[in-house]
Amino acid sequence: MVFLFWLKTVLVYLIDFRLGVExxxxxxxxxxxxxxxxxxxxxxxxxxxxxxxxxxxxxxxYTANSALLLFNVIYYREFTDFMxxxxxxxxxxxxxxxxxxxxALLKPQDLIMVFDFILVIxxxxxxxxxxxxxPLPQQQAVAVxxxALLLVFLNLTLGEINxxxxxxxxxxxxxxxxxxxxxxxxxYDGIKTAKNNHVRSEASSSDLNKVLTFTQEHYAKPxxxxxxxxxxxxxxxxxxxxxxxFLINYxxxxxxxxxxxxxxxxxxxxxxxxxxxxxxxxGKTSDAENMLETSIYGLPQGSLFSALxxxxxxxxxxxxxxxxxxxxxxxxxxxxxxxWNRNSVYKNLGYQxxxxxxYFNTTSNNLTEYGLKDKLLFHDSVKYLERLQQxxxxxxxTVSNHFPYTIDQKNTDFKPANTGxxxxxxxxxxxxxLDQSVKEFFDYLKKSGLYDNSMIVLYGDHYGISNSRNLxxxxxxxxxSSTWTDFDNTQLQRVPFMxxxxxxxxxxxxQQYGGEIDVLPTLLHLVGIDTSSYIxxxxxxxxxxxxxxxxxxNENFITPNYTVVDGNxxxxxxxxxxxxxxxxxxxxxxxxxxxxxxxxxxxxxxNNKNLLxxxxxxxxxxxxxxxxxxxxxxxxxxxxQQQLGTKSTSLWSRNGNKTTIDxxxxxxxxxxxxxxxxxxxxxxxxxxxxxxxPSSSSADTAADR
Numbered sequence: 001m002v003f004l005f006w007l008k009t010v011l012v013y014l015i016d017f018r019l020g021v022e023x024x025x026x027x028x029x030x031x032x033x034x035x036x037x038x039x040x041x042x043x044x045x046x047x048x049x050x051x052x053x054x055x056x057x058x059x060x061x062y063t064a065n066s067a068l069l070l071f072n073v074i075y076y077r078e079f080t081d082f083m084x085x086x087x088x089x090x091x092x093x094x095x096x097x098x099x100x101x102x103x104a105l106l107k108p109q110d111l112i113m114v115f116d117f118i119l120v121i122x123x124x125x126x127x128x129x130x131x132x133x134x135p136l137p138q139q140q141a142v143a144v145x146x147x148a149l150l151l152v153f154l155n156l157t158l159g160e161i162n163x164x165x166x167x168x169x170x171x172x173x174x175x176x177x178x179x180x181x182x183x184x185x186x187x188y189d190g191i192k193t194a195k196n197n198h199v200r201s202e203a204s205s206s207d208l209n210k211v212l213t214f215t216q217e218h219y220a221k222p223x224x225x226x227x228x229x230x231x232x233x234x235x236x237x238x239x240x241x242x243x244x245x246f247l248i249n250y251x252x253x254x255x256x257x258x259x260x261x262x263x264x265x266x267x268x269x270x271x272x273x274x275x276x277x278x279x280x281x282x283g284k285t286s287d288a289e290n291m292l293e294t295s296i297y298g299l300p301q302g303s304l305f306s307a308l309x310x311x312x313x314x315x316x317x318x319x320x321x322x323x324x325x326x327x328x329x330x331x332x333x334x335x336x337x338x339x340w341n342r343n344s345v346y347k348n349l350g351y352q353x354x355x356x357x358x359y360f361n362t363t364s365n366n367l368t369e370y371g372l373k374d375k376l377l378f379h380d381s382v383k384y385l386e387r388l389q390q391x392x393x394x395x396x397x398t399v400s401n402h403f404p405y406t407i408d409q410k411n412t413d414f415k416p417a418n419t420g421x422x423x424x425x426x427x428x429x430x431x432x433x434l435d436q437s438v439k440e441f442f443d444y445l446k447k448s449g450l451y452d453n454s455m456i457v458l459y460g461d462h463y464g465i466s467n468s469r470n471l472x473x474x475x476x477x478x479x480x481s482s483t484w485t486d487f488d489n490t491q492l493q494r495v496p497f498m499x500x501x502x503x504x505x506x507x508x509x510x511q512q513y514g515g516e517i518d519v520l521p522t523l524l525h526l527v528g529i530d531t532s533s534y535i536x537x538x539x540x541x542x543x544x545x546x547x548x549x550x551x552x553x554n555e556n557f558i559t560p561n562y563t564v565v566d567g568n569x570x571x572x573x574x575x576x577x578x579x580x581x582x583x584x585x586x587x588x589x590x591x592x593x594x595x596x597x598x599x600x601x602x603x604x605x606x607n608n609k610n611l612l613x614x615x616x617x618x619x620x621x622x623x624x625x626x627x628x629x630x631x632x633x634x635x636x637x638x639x640x641q642q643q644l645g646t647k648s649t650s651l652w653s654r655n656g657n658k659t660t661i662d663x664x665x666x667x668x669x670x671x672x673x674x675x676x677x678x679x680x681x682x683x684x685x686x687x688x689x690x691x692x693x694p695s696s697s698s699a700d701t702a703a704d705r
Contacts, residue, residue, distance in 0.1 A: 001062055002038050004116040009034040009069060009182070011112050016073045019178040029158050029179055036151035037183035041065060043148055046141035051133045063117075065183065070113045072182055074106070081338040082173045082185060084310065085193040155180060165282060173306075173338060192307060196608070203609035211535060211602045211611060218599075219532050220521070220539035220546050228528035230501050234454040235321070235523065236445075237292070237395040238438060241285070241370075241402050242464035245276070245494035246477060247431050252417055257428050260439035261496070264458070269500055271507045273541065275560070276497035278462045279515045281553035285397075286340040288461035288516055293317045293349055295520040295536035297603040298553065304607055309345035313612040315534060317520055319350030319623050321393050324529045328352055328389045330633075332381040333397040334360050334372020337630065347625035353633040355384050366670050368407065370399040374437035375411075375668035382444065386651040386660050387637045389644070390453070398437065401430040401464065410669045421472040427464055440666045447663035450651060452502050455526065459519065460495025487570040487577070490556065490563050499526070513548040513560050514541045533617040537603055551596040564589055 010031055013019065021030050045058035068083075075083045123129040159166050159179030166179055167188065176185040248265050250257050265272045280287035283303030290304050291297065293316040298304045304312075321327035330353035337343035337356035346354050360372050360380050367373065372380070378396065385394060400407060405426040414432040416425035438458070445451035465473050467489045471481040479488065497519070501507070517538035521531045525540045539546045550558045556565045562578070562585075563570040569578040569589055581589070606612065616622060641648045651660060 001058060001120070002035070002042055004119070005038050005042075005062065005065060006034045008066070008112055008116055009038075012069060012073060015109055015112075017076060017174075017177065019174050021178060025162060026178065029155070029162065032158065033155050033179065033181035033184070036148055036155045037181055037187075038065070040145060040148035040152060041183065043141060043144045046136050046144055047138070049135035051131065051135070054135075055131070066113060066116075068186065069182060070110070073110065073113075081343065082177055082182070084173075085186070085190045088186075152184070155184070173341075174336070196308065196311075199608050200610050203611060205611075205614035207605065207609055208611045208614050211606050212615070214598065214602055215535050215537060216532075218537070218539065218547065220543035222525035222530070222540050223542040223544065226542040227525050229504070230455040230526040231528040232325070232391055232453075233501070233527070234391050234450065235327070235393045235527070236450075236454050236456045237393075238441075238456065238458045239285075239289070239395060239397045240434065240438075240458055240460045240496060241398045241400070242462060243401055243431065243434065243460035243496060244464050244492060245274070245460065245496050246492065247428075248496055252428050252476070253415065255414075257414075257432050258435035260435050260442070261458070264442075264500060265496070265498060266509070267500065268507045269502055269504045271499040271501075271504075271510055271542075273497040273510045273512070273514060274494075275511060275513045276459075276495060277493045277513075277515045277550050277552075277558065278460065278495045279517055279550065279552055280462045283340075285461050286342075286345075287553070288459075289340075289397075291516040291538070292459070292519050295517055295534075295538040296606060297517065297537060297551075297600060299607060300553065300600075300604060303340060305340045305342065305345045308607055308610070309341050309348065312348060312607065312610050314345075314348045314350075314623065315612060315617065315620060316349035316623075317523070318352070318393055320524065320529065320534070320620070321527070322350060322352075323619070323621060325391065325527060327391050327393045329393040330355060330384065330388055331395045331397065332377060332384070333357075333399075334362065334367075334377045335370055335397075335399060343630060344625075346630075347628040348623060350623040350628075352628060353384075353388075353637065354630040355381065355633060356630070359384065359634065365673070368400050368402070369404070370402045372399070373407075373411070373668070373670070374398045374400040374434055375440060375666050376670060378437055378441040378444075379664055379666050379668065379671065382661050382664055383659065384634060384637065385450075386448070386655070387634075387641055388650060389637075389640065390649040390651070396441075398434055400437070401427075401434040403464070405430045405464075407433050417476060419472040419476065421469055424465055424469055424472045424476075431464075436667075440664070444660075444664040448651060448660040449654070454502070455523075456500040457519075457523065458496060458498045458500070459516070460497075461516075462495065463493060465492070485570075485575070485577075486565040486568070487563055487575050490552075490558060490565055490570075491575075493552070499523075501526075510541070511560075512541060512546060513550055513558065514538075514546065515550040517551075518546070533619075535606070535612065535615065535617075537599055549592050549596065551599055553600070555593075555597055555600060557592065557596045559592065562589070564593065 013030055019030070021027055042058060042061055045054050045061065048054035048057055072083050075081065120129070124131070156166075163175060163179060166175065173185060176188065180188070247258050249262050256262060264270055278288060279291060279297070281298045282301055283290070283298045283305060286303045286305035287298030294314055299307060318327070318329035322329060329351050331342070331346060331351055332355045333342070334357055337354060337358070343354065343356070357371060360366075360376070362372060366376050371377075377398065381396065388394065404423050407430050412429055412433050414429050416429050419425055442451070442456075445454065445456070470489055470492060471484055474481040474484050474488075497514075499522075515538070518541050519538065521536050521538050522541045524531050525542070531540075548560055552558075558564070561572055563572060569581055569585070570576065571578055578585070641650050641653060644653075652658070
């Protein structure tokens with residue numbers, strides 16, 4: 001029975017699930033992972049001494065596990081994701097579960113699910129398998145279970161070797177299934193669900209009082225000159241993957257790494273923040289997004305998006321902008337929707353549309369390890385962007401500048417550095433490619449007419465070079481690896497944050513300290529939305545009351561004058577540790593440390609207990625995630641455009657009901673072969689035609705990463 005279930009599971013892995021398995025090692029782990037949990041689960045029947053009940057229990061366990069596998073196959077075809085405990089028990093307000101129509105997704109290969117049952121019945125009928133009436137000795141049953149537990153730990157170890165922090169970060173359920181299997185994923189998700197539900201069941205509205213008191217006292221009034229400076233404008237957010245501040249204005253062997261971003265950074269129409277820091281934890285990119293959208297911190301361990309995002313209540317930027325100023329909203333990302341659980345979290349945030357990998361040409365030629373190449377992402381998003389009703393809030397998540405920083409030679413002629421560490425050396429190459437991608441997109445915005453009516457926000461989500469590799473980077477920054485300290489590591493947590501408002505002339509480089517937690521109140525005030533009634537831990541960067549103490553997720557922090565790392569105080573001007581601080585400085589650091597810890601603790605309480613369900617700001621309507629379905633977004637935006645007719649504010653409508661794709665100029669070599677402008681236009685049209693047909697799973701079109 002163990003062999004049959006292992007064989008069935010492996011066949012399902014290879015035929016139905018797109019797990020992104022690469023290399024001999026990952027295939028070996030994939031083939032191994034069903035064995036441990038199957039042996040452990042089926043060994044329960046060995047403890048029953050009476051033969052008939054023992055065989056019956058084994059059969060029921062086999063049937064239940066097969067049903068779990070089958071339901072995951074059906075669910076995956078529909079949603080490109082695996083069933084969580086909330087879906088299985090049907091009490092999630094977000095997950096759609098398995099509807100009766102989903103069974104229409106059954107395919108001929110699903111006979112695999114029943115063939116083994118037929119085989120076992122025939123084997124018993126022909127006495128190929130004989131009914132054994134002798135009870136198994138207790139010690140043998142214990143031995144089998146013990147051996148299975150050993151295999152489970154071995155499986156986990158093999159997974160951790162290839163993917164460190166596999167369980168703590170859990171950025172994609174695909175990874176858990178690929179390395180640990182369906183049963184382990186379900187068990188792990190069950191533990192997390194039970195823990196979360198226990199914490200939330202004990203929470204009450206009174207738990208919110210301390211959070212409200214803190215955020216209201218922490219609120220910073222907007223600057224009168226900046227409040228409403230971008231009112232009515234589209235908001236375009238460009239997420240610069242793994243992009244650190246030191247790249248701005250940096251020259252490698254005399255050549256600018258990011259010439260376009262440099263020009264933007266120094267433009268008087270851009271408010272560029274020289275002392276802006278990433279504040280992410282283990283959730284990395286998802287933590288950055290969470291702070292950007294909600295002004296609430298991520299978790300101390302793992303990713304908020306993955307761990308709690310399916311069911312948590314959010315009061316995020318897309319919903320606020322829509323309800324207050326009539327903004328439509330969309331995300332463009334050339335990876336699977338399940339990555340970081342985005343396909344669930346975005347619904348809770350109130351994003352109306354999510355164009356993931358299933359909406360793009362994701363042939364292998366067009367991909368990097370983490371999704372669609374940046375030049376192709378921007379170019380191929382135009383056919384969707386131009387049909388959004390204005391004003392819109394649109395976010396582009398780039399991926400090409402992602403570890404291990406590889407890009408094919410045909411896409412770049414920029415020479416890498418020469419430190420001896422390939423990831424450090426090639427970091428400059430992929431950053432240069434990202435810079436070119438952004439420039440092409442800006443050129444399109446200007447030619448199409450979107451530029452003048454938009455506020456364009458660019459930010460780096462987190463560090464690109466880790467602390468462990470900073471010693472290799474040191475020489476390129478004019479420093480010595482022998483004198484490198486924790487202070488230097490902290491300074492490298494700076495990431496770019498630029499707010500570009502065409503027509504503004506009083507921009508320039510801003511010196512105030514801030515972080516990703518401050519983005520949302522800043523942007524909302526710029527479009528004329530007061531944030532005093534919302535629960536937000538950040539403050540408006542332009543406000544005279546802005547809090548310049550930047551908290552990091554590990555409870556370290558930085559101010560304009562000093563940096564505190566693990567209790568050690570460093571002077572920002574000299575970079576030297578202050579070994580004998582004055583009593584005044586000691587007390588100030590102590591008070592600020594208490595404030596940082598309180599802020600992070602309150603944010604954790606808010607997230608873990610889902611306290612926002614108890615609070616509705618004035619004029620805000622809680623988001624209903626069931627209102628959003630990302631399977632036919634192009635059909636939806638086109639239908640809305642047609643219904644509005646002459647009242648449509650989309651770029652397409654204002655361009656005489658014609659596409660603006662011809663305004664996009666790119667030197668991406670892939671566009672000359674597999675992805676021409678004409679093919680993009682025709683694929684968009686076919687998507688609309690398909691909207692009247694039964695929906696098929698995005699799993700059939702989304703490529704693996």
